Amino acid sequence: MPSILSISGVSKTYATGFTALKEVNLDIQRGEIFALLGPNGAGKTTLISIVCGIVNRSSGTVTVDGHDINKDYRAARSLIGLVPQELTIDAFESVWATVNYSRGLFGKPANPAFVEKVLRDLSLWDKKDAKAITLSGGMKRRLMIAKALSHEPRILFLDEPTAGVDVELRQDMWEMVRRLREDGVTIILTTHYIEEAEAMADRVGVINRGEIILVEGKAELMRKLGRKQMTAELRAPLASVPDGLSHYALELSPDGTQLTYTYDNQSDRPGVASLIRDLEAAGIQFRDLDTKNSSLEEIFVNLLRQKP
Amino acid sequence: MNLRAAPNFRAVWAIYRVEMARAFRTVLQSIISPVISTSLYFVVFGSAIGSRITEIDGISYGAFIVPGLIMLSLLTQSISNASFAIYFPKFVGSIYELLSAPVSYLEIVIAYVGGAATKSIILGLIILATASLFVPLQIEHPFWMLAFLILTAVTFSLFGFIIGIWAKSFEQLQLVPLLIVTPLTFLGGSFYSIHMLPGIWKTITLFNPVVYLISGFRWSFYGKADVSVGISLGMTLVFLAACIAIVAWIFRTGYRLRN
Structure with missing residues (x-):
């Protein structure tokens, strides 16, 4: 799929000397939902601000649908809509006036029917x-x-x-984002709510200290970096993990009643079936088994820990 | 022709309309307040002092101060309108929308300065109408009167725009108008002819740019001026050119906007 946004070697150093972005390269594909994850101060907002023309970059190039954001800024910017993090609105303007103002600012002719549709879709009519x-x-x-x-x-x-934003409105927004994607709009979102990225994104990028440390399809990321855990609730507490099971690197809970096995698709650790057989062979009986996949949040936290 | 590269007149109109709407929303502050102030000037200067100074250069004192009073409001309101118009979105953060829109620097300046200048010109004409209720007025050179009015409004709106971009706080926003512009206006011959000043002060006053604006404007009313009208026009144009150069530099560097 061709990219609609191409960021190449973009760096930003503010007048204070603080380097917010270091040689960032990123391609956003047409029609995808891309989630940019990163801790506070990682450079997410700076990157968005550069693409949208709000902040000047120190170096690098950015093209939007083939239009350079400096040489052909009118064409580039007219393709972009931005919802910033802060609620920054002229407080004394009416809803109708301020939305029509935005449309005019982007050079579009007045279209009351379209503005009405937008307001109705967002329950603002x-x-x-x-x-x-x-x-x-x-x-x-x-x-x-x-x-x-x-x-x-x-x-x-x-x-x-x-x-x-409250839970209901959050769900409404997710629904709206999906509808926009169905209409062919490319969505780039930054979020602290990893579940938001997990629920909506096609691809995920992780930025930390001004560097993109990973860009991956969400499903692929979960498959590659996601871990699984199986916890066995034991009928009788154990004092320690039997030697015969040491190659599983099991974790025993402090009270000795739970054994936890962590495995993933990439490792060469034996599978769950093998463990269950070995537990039975060792005479360890369990009352219940519970398995779970690690969330995107856990993957994100692990990534940041690995790349300080 | 690539329509996407064409001038964005709709954006200019959108900004201009919002600025004008703000003036009508705050009509008490924008229009009525300066009119009341002007009327008070007439009462204090025109009646109280005017009764002791009968004529200056053959013009009754009440009529003599009219151009100066209009200039006083024109300068302060042009600066205040334009500086507030660009500072307010910076202050609340809504400037992001302007900076991310397909609008050229020139279009931004035309829209904001056009809005600010329009408001102060309307105000100047209202003050002129108010003044005509107090004193008999004559305008010998109506074309030049309008030319000085428009030129001054545009120049000082540009100056206000620069202050609005430079200011980092409401205090800074008020600093230049209160500490520099208002004193210069009062000392610029609004209420007297500079010929009435003693020698050294007359020379010092010639360094005050406002003298040239008021003198030229008064000439358009009564055909009499403290300094040559050509010099007045030239000084106004020099100040206009300086403001344009500073604005161009601001936009080229992104000073306090895109950094």
């Missing part, structure tokens, strides 16, 4: 005459999205879209 200052936090967040969608962008950046 009955607030169209309300001033932004009177809206709740969740509504303001939706208004930010409405402004970003007002000019019919082909790429939508969502910078921490569900920060401080």
Whole structure:
């Protein structure tokens, strides 16, 4: 699939001397949902700000659908919608006025029917005459999205879209993102909620200290780096793990009633069936077995630990 | 022609309309307040002092101060309108939208400065109408009157735009207008002819750029000026060119906007 956004060798050093990005290379494929994960201060917002034209980069090139963001900034920017992390709206403007303003700012002719559809989709239509200052936090967040969608962008950046948003609204937003993707919009989201990336993203990028340390399909990432755990609840507590089972590297709980076996698809450790057989052979009886996959969050945390 | 590379007139119009809408939303502060202030100037200067100074250069004192009063409001309001217009989105963070939009620097300046200048020109004309209720007015050179009005409004709106970008706090936003512009305006011959000053002060006053604006503007009313109208026009254009150069540098470097 051809990339719609290409970031090549982008670095950013602020006037204070702080280097926010180091030689970042990233290609975003057309029509995908890409989640950019990273701890606070990793460079996520700086990267988005550079692509959107808000911050000047120190070096490197960025093209949006083949348009250089400097030489052909009008074409590049007209394809992008941005929902920033902070709720930054002119508080004294009405919902209707501010969304139409955004559409005009991006050079689109007035289209009341389209703006109405956007507001209805985001459950803001009955607030169209309300001033932004009177809206709740969740509504303001939706208004930010409405402004970003007002000019019919082909790429939508969502910078921490569900920060401080209640569960119901978060689910609504996920649904909206999926609908946009069905319409062919490429979505790039940064998030602290790993479950958000896990639920929605096609691919995941991890950024840490200004460097992209990994870009991988979500399913592939889970398969490669995801770990599985099996926990056996024992009928009788053990004082220690029998020597015959040492090659499994089992963990015994402090009270001796649980044995935990961690394995993954990449390792050469024996499988679960083999362990169960060996447990029975060693005369260890268990009451219950529980298995679970590690979440994207655990993968993320492990990655950051591995690459300090 | 690549339409995506074409000028974004819709963006200019969108920004301009928002700026004008703000003026109408805050009509008390934008229009009524300066009109009341001007009326008070007439009461204090026109009546109280004017009764002791009958004429300057053959013009009644009340009529003499009208161009200066208009310039006083024009300068302060142009600066205040433009500086606030660009500082406010910086302050609340909504500037991200402007910076991420397909809008050129020139279009941004035209929209903001156009909005600010329009508001102050309307205000100047309202003050002129208010003044006509107090004193008999004559405008000998209406074309030049409008030319000075527009030129000054645009120049000082540009100056305000620069202050709005430079300012990092509301205090800084007020610093230049309060500490520099207002004193220069009061000392720029709004309420007197610089010929009335003693020798050394007359020379010092000639370093005040506002003198040239007020003098040229007063000439367009009464055909009499403290300094040659050509010099007035030239000084205004020099200041305009300086403001344009600074704005161009700001946008080229991204100073306090994209850094």
